[in-house]
Amino acid sequence: MRVLLVGDYPPPHGGVAVHVQQLHGFLRGRGVDVKVLDIGKGGRPAPDVIPARGAAPFALRLARHLASGWTVHVHTSGNNPKSWVLAGVVGGLPGPKSPRVITLHSGLLPDYLAASATRRRFARVALAGYARVMAVSTAVKLALVACGVPAQKVEVLPAFCASQVRPGPVPAEVEAARSRRRILLSMAHHPSPVYGRALMFRALRELARTWPDVGLALFGPGLDSEAFIRDVREARVAGHLEVLGELEHPAALGLIARSDAFVRPTTHDGDSISVREALTLGVPCVASDVCVRPEPTRVFAAGDAADLARVIREAVAAGPLHVPQVDAGPELLSLYAELSSNNGLMASHEQGSDLGETRHAAQ
Structure with a gap:
């Protein structure tokens, strides 16, 4: 063959x-x-x-x-x-x-x-x-x-x-981000508005009311763009961000594995690989309800920052849960x-x- x-x-x-x-x-x-x-x-x-x-x-x-x-x-x-x-x-x-x-x-x-x-x-x-x-x-x-x-x-x-999800060593900046934050969230970033960056920032401001040291680790392209900097400034979340740039995939998996929750606040989705990777690693996962999500993803009402913050709190409180994923x-x-x-x-x-x-x- x-x-x-x-x-x-x-x-x-x-x-x-x-x-x-x-x-x-x-x-x-x-x-x-x-x-x-x-x-x-x-x-x-x-x-x-x-x-x-x-x-x-x-x-x-x-x-x-x-x-x-x-x-x-x-x-x-x-x-x-x-x-x-x-x-x-x-x-x-x-x-x-x-x-x-x-x-x-x-x-x-x-x-x-x-x-x-x-x-x-x-x-x-x-x-x-x-x-x-x-x-x-x-x-x-x-x-x-x-x-x-x-x-x-x-x-x-x-x-x-699922058999190919293998976290690798992470860069020093990832370990530093983990050590700085009692609660560390992670999110795959992309310049497209489909990825829900602005919504996540609004939810992060809400989370900071009860978790003053909460951090959001972002990895992916476009993290130095003018639009990104503008959104950070308007949402006033600079002190809560860990901007990691484009990580090698094993390092990104290593970051997700060290997170308290992985967040996928997209406005549209097919079947997100990153959601399934987080679940395979036993990391609580929060995602928008724009499509059917695999168990045990916790979903929030798409476009609703308050609901996103609420579900993140629930996911972090519940902690890790390992459920076999499709291969x-x-x-x-x-x-x-x-x-x-x-x-x-x-x-x-x-x-x-x-x-x-x-x-x-x-x-």
């Missing part, structure tokens, strides 16, 4: 990239011949990770693997035109002996498709070449089925590999084996047909 994963690979450590990295590690650990065709910004070289910058290098490398019969698994958001062009190209290129799978990751996908009939038609056509479509949530599946994608082809499977690795490995087996049977039938035609011609 040979599997080619197509998608972003860290750095940076976004949700899709982290899942591709986790799945790559899981499959390698199971002895699978697996490679990654990295279409992201790229970073340090990693074993079996092939950079594909630009359309021509990407198409050439992809075509080689399709011609050799690799099972191809695309990972993309599904909430922008570039994502759907990628899906259409990979699903439409010739390669009859190369089964294709796609995972659509974004919680913004339903709204994106609902906004335009043209988008829905394009999505239906783009997904026609895939043997299986993996949706990270029921909402994503329903949106795809509404486009005309056959329901039996779409499976709901969170993009998460997509074994299910995907089984799917790849099934598709490879079916493809082998088809190839055998084709060979038999060709031999029969040859004998008939010889006679």
Whole structure:
């Protein structure tokens, strides 16, 4: 079995990239011949990770693997035109002996498709070449089925590999932040307003009334932007922040593991990897109610800072709770084996047909 994963690979450590990295590690650990065709910004070289910058290098490398019969698994958001062009190209290129799978990751996908009939038609056509479509949530599946994608082809499977959650050593600034704060919260940051930074700051001001030394450790991109500095100033929370920048993923997991609670105050979501990572580590997790959250996440009313502060207090008071989380690795490995087996049977039938035609011609 040979599997080619197509998608972003860290750095940076976004949700899709982290899942591709986790799945790559899981499959390698199971002895699978697996490679990654990295279409992201790229970073340090990693074993079996092939950079594909630009359309021509990407198409050439992809075509080689399709011609050799690799099972191809695309990972993309599904909430922008570039994502759907990628899906259409990979699903439409010739390669009859190369089964294709796609995972659509974004919680913004339903709204994106609902906004335009043209988008829905394009999505239906783009997904026609895939043997299986993996949706990270029921909402994503329903949106795809509404486009005309056959329901039996779409499976709901969170993009998460619990077996690959391994906290690493943390930088000195993380240890210093932990030692300074009696209560330390953590949050993955992104410049997009979808991540709920302003809401979290308002809740932090509320928490500081009863927890004067509370700290919020932020990691991710955009922590030095003008918009970030403006929001800090307007919310008057500078004294409660631990600004850590972009951490390596093992270090980010180490930070989460040292936190009293992990917070996900997003306005939209698919199936957050960081939420499941926190739960896997036994860290109390608080998240908005914009989508179905895995147990035992504590949810708050989206957009309500007072409710967010209330639920954080409850989560910290309750303390750690370990509940097993989903691992997509074994299910995907089984799917790849099934598709490879079916493809082998088809190839055998084709060979038999060709031999029969040859004998008939010889006679």
